[in-house]
Amino acid sequence: MPFVISGLPLAVRILLAVAAGGMAVLAFAPFSFYPIAILSLALCYALLSGSGPREGLLIGWGFGIGLMGFGIFWIRISTHEYGNMAPWLAYLLTALLMVVAAFYYGIAGALTARLSAGARLSGPLLAFPAAWVLTEWLRGWLFTGFPWLTIGYTQIDAPLAGLAPITGVYGISLVLALCAGLLWCLIRRRGRIRYAALAGLVLIWLAGTALKGIEWTEPDGAGFRATVVQANIPQSLKWDPDTRISSLRAYLGLTRERWDSDLILWPETAVPDFLHEVEDSFIRPLAAEAREQGTELVIGIPVMDREVRLYFNGLISIGTVEDVYRKRHLVPFGEFIPFRDWLEPIARVFEVPMSDFTAGDAPRPLLRVGEHLAGASICYEDVFPAEVIEALPEAAYLINVSNDAWFGDSLAPHQHLEMARMRALENERWLLRSTNTGISAILDHRGQILGRVPLFERGAFSAEVQPRRGATSFVYLGNRLAIGLAFLMLALSIPYARRKGPGEAATQLWRNRKE
The missing domain is CATH 3.60.110.10 (Carbon-nitrogen hydrolase)
Known part of the structure; x- marks a missing residue:
């Protein structure tokens, strides 16, 4: 059914988001199962699809708690074992950092949900990648910055690594989130959209592979x-x-x-x-x-x-x-x-x-x-x-x-x-x-x-x-290329968010029947 995930109770969707975030840790070292990054992001968008901004905030926050909870739990070691902090306080402060760092993903979720309303394709292909990368980038410098577990790092041994000398890690994150949106379209859409999504995925990964063969220095x-x-x-x-x-x-x-x-x-x-x-x-x-x-x-x-x-x-x-x-x-x-x-x-x-x-x-x-x-x-x-x-x-x-x-x-x-x-x-x-x-x-x-x-x-x-x-190109452009593209994608998604598309209408009808 098209709306099985969006029709689940909010608490269940949040728990699934936490699981998706925890699953994403397996894409990072030392596990390095890089395809999991795309799958976890695609699941995250599926949970956000059809949600309102408040629900999107909680779902995105849940994803972040899963990612940070499993990914940076090691901070407890420095505070307790070497910072001479009482165990309960070490766990408390570690949990606080996880929750605060996870909130950036909540912002991405709320923004994605707001700009995906009524949009057939701009949600997964414009709003979601842009919101994801802009909040990752924000986390990387606000309050001195904490850019740990930026999703693009998972692709260091994957074809998308070919983008690194051009766009840097945030550019890889952007393309990775775009691939997750294309995967969602491939699974959830039909007809020409499905074939176009498949073609887009193939072209992106072929381009990444080709770029890996180029030496810039x-x-x-x-x-x-x-x-x-x-x-x-x-x-x-x-x-x-x-x-x-x-x-x-x-x-x-x-x-x-x-x-x-x-x-x-x-x-x-x-x-x-x-x-x-x-x-x-x-x-x-x-x-x-x-x-x-x-x-x-x-x-x-x-x-x-x-x-x-x-x-x-x-x-x-x-x-x-x-x-x-x-x-x-x-x-x-x-x-x-x-x-x-x-x-x-x-x-x-x-x-x-x-x-x-x-x-x-x-x-x-x-x-x-x-x-x-x-x-x-x-x-x-x-x-x-x-x-x-x-x-x-x-x-x-x-x-x-x-x-x-x-x-x-x-x-x-x-x-x-x-x-x-x-x-x-x-x-x-x-x-x-x-x-x-x-x-x-x-x-x-x-x-x-x-x-x-x-x-x-x-x-x-x-x-x-x-x-x-x-x-490399990245030395000259820095993060400006990736972040500029993300802002452009965000701006392009705004007009589509003002329309009531058939997807939104069907979702609302399904919810009305349930009530």
Whole structure:
């Protein structure tokens, strides 16, 4: 029956939306069943079809709760196990974040329902993709941004990944939601519309496959041998003064085994002391040793400006040249307190070491490493595509250092690596990623993993890295193309929402008979 889903009680539709959102988590790493993303979005639209804005809000919110509930539950680990928060409070705050993040999907649901009323095709093909992507984009920057689980990441190994160098991850989300709308039309419509929907799906996926064969950048000179090291220092010991010497010895041991590399990368805050405190006793002797071996070292270390008494999450390069990068996009509550005047009382329940960082003010995220400039990012800076592209086209490759130990043995390290892969592909630059406990990896310019150091293992991985020059379309256009298309699609759907089409009339008649 055409209106079986829309005719279900609202509570049932909300529960189905929660299930659809939870199912979507399987499309992300480490599961990576990417077709599930289209199926879950198609089910979401089917539940929204025929709904009013209020119902759409609740259904979309339900989808978001399912997605966030299953997808970011790992935040509890950082607040409870490492933030020293009482278990009940850790669960409460995690649930609050999930509900708030899920509300963006509620906005998308309400907007889709409002603009789909009476529309045969503009709802699934214009309103739904546009509303979905615009709210994803809004979530990515409003209140410092939380762009985790953007649906486009699920396609990193799929044909739609060919769009990444042109439109970025939000463009993939837009096309993915469009594919979900076409799938809905294929199932629910008849005649020529059904055949057109099938043709549209085939053409989109063929175009994505063809685009994957295009290279937008080119090699720049000779390659070099790079190594990422992972000392696997437990988060509970990382800032313990009694274990600092043993931690540094672990990094030194891994480094000295790989002096045949041209570049060795240590993870975020690998040195758990301020730079000025260990500069003479540790950093300068290590830099001299690196120069003697002909190796560049890049190390994560806190940096203090002693004149103004501010400290930064830093990344230093030592060897033939010396340079410093200060993290520009900080983690709320983990590295700074947002809206301090309002939220200071809440923040006092956290006991996070080094949680009062200051954001760096460099205009671009570049770090000089030997003869090359590298695009630098620390921790979750690499989940903001518009910030990473600011290093291009000068950056010959990308560097990301992180400490995902905060989230234990959960989905988070796998999801974070998946996002790093998308950055490599969007910019067509090799990416070196070193983390404290995993997953450290070297990615090529297509976002493919050449090798990794698994979670909770001490080790290193080396590979020949090829610097590149030039820039993709995404570097020049950023998110403007995807978001501009989404706004255009939204505007085109508005006139259709003012009409009472046969679908809406039939739905209302079915409901009247039921009452």
